[in-house]
Amino acid sequence: MTITRATPVLMVDDVGRAVAFYCDILGFAFVVGVLESSRETVAVWPAPGPLAFALVECGQARFMFETRAALAGELPRFAETKIGGSLILYLDCDDLDALYARLSERTPFLKAPHKTFYGTRECSFQDPNGYVLTFAEAVAQTTTPPETPA
Template identity: 65%
Template sequence: MPVTRAAPKLMVEDVARSVAFYREALGFDFVCGVTEDTRQVVDQWPAPGRLALAEVRCGQARLIFQSRGSLTAELPRLGEAKIGGSVVIVLTCDDLDALYERISERTPFLKAPHVTFYGARECSLQDVNGYVLTFSDGAEQDH
């Protein structure tokens, strides 16, 4: 059984704030969301009401944001989990330098473009929730 897609679900305090950051600072598109009180699926941004969940995309990359309250109702063991933490999400892009120039005007990077010990060119930033995003030029070889 091959896996056909991965979309990390990230616990956040404010879904709309997360969507706004990814749209405005990183150029992601809003795919859809689910309102907190009515559980209505919405596909227009800004959403009418507070969101419990939302999906964003940029190219083939997709991320899902779910509010702490909504996610811990489904998975109570996450109730005490810290938002952000040690997860690094790697996003491959076609032109790392252009992406860095465009995004660095709005958002500070943790690390500028550099060559890693494993031969990839990467740069990293922290999103509004504390998650680390690493952008890679995709030139590293598959291992």
């Protein structure tokens, strides 16, 4: 077996609010949604009504958002599960400084851009539902050429 993609499903109170944050603030694209009232699928954003489910994507990253009611209807254990939580959505990006500059006026950061001991620069913030997103950019490794004997 080969896993070809992982797409987290994030439980949220308001799918439309989550989509607006990810699309309008982070630059994700709306792919599809399901209206709460009719279970009709929609492919336009903003949607013509409250959503029970939505899928957004940016590059290789995809997230699904689903209301507690919709998730609990399929898996009852979600009826009492806390929204937000103890996971970090770790996203590789190609211009951390531009991302930070663009977002720092619109959302509070938990951690500003910093270099890690494992060769990345990262910054973290919390989305409106309490999920933590960490954006990371690889740091160019510089190597010192070996000394040549005199």
